[in-house]
Amino acid sequence: RPESFQLVLTFALVLMIQDGLRYFWGSEPQQLGSLAMTYGTLTFLGVAIPTYNAVVIFTAIVIAAAMAYFLGHTSAGKILRATAENHETSAAMGVNVTRVYWLVFALGTTLGTIGGAVVVPTAAASLNMGVELVVGAFAVVVIGGLGSMIGAAVGAIIVGLISAVAVFVYPEVETLAVYLVVIAVLIWKPSGLVGRNNL
Known part of the structure; x- marks a missing residue:
């Protein structure tokens, strides 16, 4: 499918899931209090930064580096990129395209879960x-x-x-x-x- 179609479909799924969550759990935002501020602050170049924010930034850098290594230097990552570029050619060369799609889904779900977990302490979950x-x-x-x-x-x-x-x-x-x-x-x-x- 064209990437524009995938983007629109993803957005539509988000709206559908959102309505499902509203039906079962209501629409009130949920907060974890001031959890992010319990770790204090640190000073960088004369600017005070919440320690939790620094941890989030460091985590993002580590994950990005790990993903870059996975996609660029492992056989699974190269297969994934090749399939994304041309799934028909990849399938013709013996790649199990369905398995690659499931791998991408699992990676996306994992990264999304991590992202949500680190964002919620800094803001209300809505x-x-x-x-x-x-x-x-x-x-x-x-x-x-x-x-x-x-x-x-x-x-x-x-x-x-x-x-x-x-x-x-x-x-x-x-x-x-x-x-x-x-x-x-x-x-x-x-x-x-x-x-x-x-x-």
């Missing part, structure tokens, strides 16, 4: 948080480029910086600022800032 994250991820992917881990990292940094500056200057335009950049990238370089051929 039904809308999934939609917000998907929308943010969409901006990251469009800016960085589909099919590239380096692109995802570049896109995430750009979106994070734009959001931080917008919140500091004029919070009401945070989302607008991000999507103005998305529109500019789509017009200037539809494939994203980093091409598919890069890991």
Whole structure:
């Protein structure tokens, strides 16, 4: 299926799951209190940063490095990338495409679970948080480029910086600022800032 179809389908599934959760558990946000602040703060270049946030950043870097190694230096990772590029050719060469799809699903579920687990202590868990994250991820992917881990990292940094500056200057335009950049990238370089051929 085209990647645009997959993105739309993913977003639709998020909305369906969200409604299911609302039916069974209600729509009230759930909080863990001030768990993230119990670890105190640390100072970096004269700026106080919550220790928990530093742990989250470190965890993200470790996971990204592990995924980069897996995709670029292991046979399973190379098979996964080849299947994503052309599943018909991969199947013709003897690759069990169904098994690869299940592997990708398992990896995605695991990473999503880890992401949710580290985000919830810093904010209330609500039904809308999934939609917000998907929308943010969409901006990251469009800016960085589909099919590239380096692109995802570049896109995430750009979106994070734009959001931080917008919140500091004029919070009401945070989302607008991000999507103005998305529109500019789509017009200037539809494939994203980093091409598919890069890991």
